[in-house]
Amino acid sequence: xxxxxxxxxxxxxxxxxxxxxxxxxxxxxxxxxxxxxxxxxxxxxxxxxxxxxxxxxxxxxxxxxxxxxxxxxxxxxxxxxxxxxxxxxxxxxxxxxxxxxxxxxxxxxxxxxxxxxxxxxxxxxxxxxxxxxxxxxxxxxxxxxxxxxxxxxxxxxxxxx
Amino acid sequence: xxxxxxxxxxxxxxxxxxxxxxxxxxxxxxxxxxxxxxxxxxxxxxxxxxxxxxxxxxxxxxxxxxxxxxxxxxxxxxxxxxxxxxxxxxxxxxxxxxxxxxxxxxxxxxxxxxxxxxxxxxxxxxxxxxxxxxxxxxxxxxxxxxxxxxxxxxxxxxxxx
Numbered sequence: 001x002x003x004x005x006x007x008x009x010x011x012x013x014x015x016x017x018x019x020x021x022x023x024x025x026x027x028x029x030x031x032x033x034x035x036x037x038x039x040x041x042x043x044x045x046x047x048x049x050x051x052x053x054x055x056x057x058x059x060x061x062x063x064x065x066x067x068x069x070x071x072x073x074x075x076x077x078x079x080x081x082x083x084x085x086x087x088x089x090x091x092x093x094x095x096x097x098x099x100x101x102x103x104x105x106x107x108x109x110x111x112x113x114x115x116x117x118x119x120x121x122x123x124x125x126x127x128x129x130x131x132x133x134x135x136x137x138x139x140x141x142x143x144x145x146x147x148x149x150x151x152x153x154x155x156x157x158x159x160x161x
Numbered sequence: 162x163x164x165x166x167x168x169x170x171x172x173x174x175x176x177x178x179x180x181x182x183x184x185x186x187x188x189x190x191x192x193x194x195x196x197x198x199x200x201x202x203x204x205x206x207x208x209x210x211x212x213x214x215x216x217x218x219x220x221x222x223x224x225x226x227x228x229x230x231x232x233x234x235x236x237x238x239x240x241x242x243x244x245x246x247x248x249x250x251x252x253x254x255x256x257x258x259x260x261x262x263x264x265x266x267x268x269x270x271x272x273x274x275x276x277x278x279x280x281x282x283x284x285x286x287x288x289x290x291x292x293x294x295x296x297x298x299x300x301x302x303x304x305x306x307x308x309x310x311x312x313x314x315x316x317x318x319x320x321x322x
Binding site for chain 2: 008009012013014015016017018019020021024028029032035066084087089091092094095096100101102103104105106107108111112113115116119122124125126128129132133135136138140145146147148152153
């Protein structure tokens, strides 16, 4: 599966297209914060330390892509709040995968001072596992892109045949 | 958990640190290709359509971060090959999570022409699920960072107390 197009939004690959939709690393950190209690511009800014114009552009893009939506302030004040849409919330699996990888490979022993836990039990969750339909656990070399049956794919034009 | 530092490599958050280690979106596409059959500079270039100097810098960074390693060509030719280390391979969970999200949200019906399948059965794998230790499936609002017990964390200096 080739991915030559430099506009990620037009890639045939769902990985590339996800990356195009999300925007950049900072956008993922915005999503991380929004999965917690962060809602307002000033709160995102305080957490991320981004310049106002950059943060503003990132938030705007995430709204355009349907990952965040704006809502009136929950306390009735004049502030606008940014909340994850169901589409945006679903990125929690990507966020959790990045956490687990970082935890395993990016810290010296004893350096990481937080665990990512589930709210109920406050215990770290299980490592994410990729499983085949029959339940077999899949390793990094077990996955590959495979053309869909033609009946499932809409043909665009003669040129794409 | 605050993450003000603009150098992602020094963040207390494992998500931010993962992002710092990986580099940028293009680096994830390099890793995607390396999980397949792509090994050589020219092959990555053909797949990604990146300028040589940019691709070269990305590959170099991934080698420095221990995500890729260089190896002599498997066919005995003079070409250098880039292969994923075990640390790099483990990013397949992140890649799979991005695929599944992109598949669900970033394509019109009938537009996606590939499935990501397991090599054995050529069937799409199960959606990734985040599970608590007790096996409960966790939703996007069920996770939160939580301070580790002090006994597990090394104190750096008086200033960090």
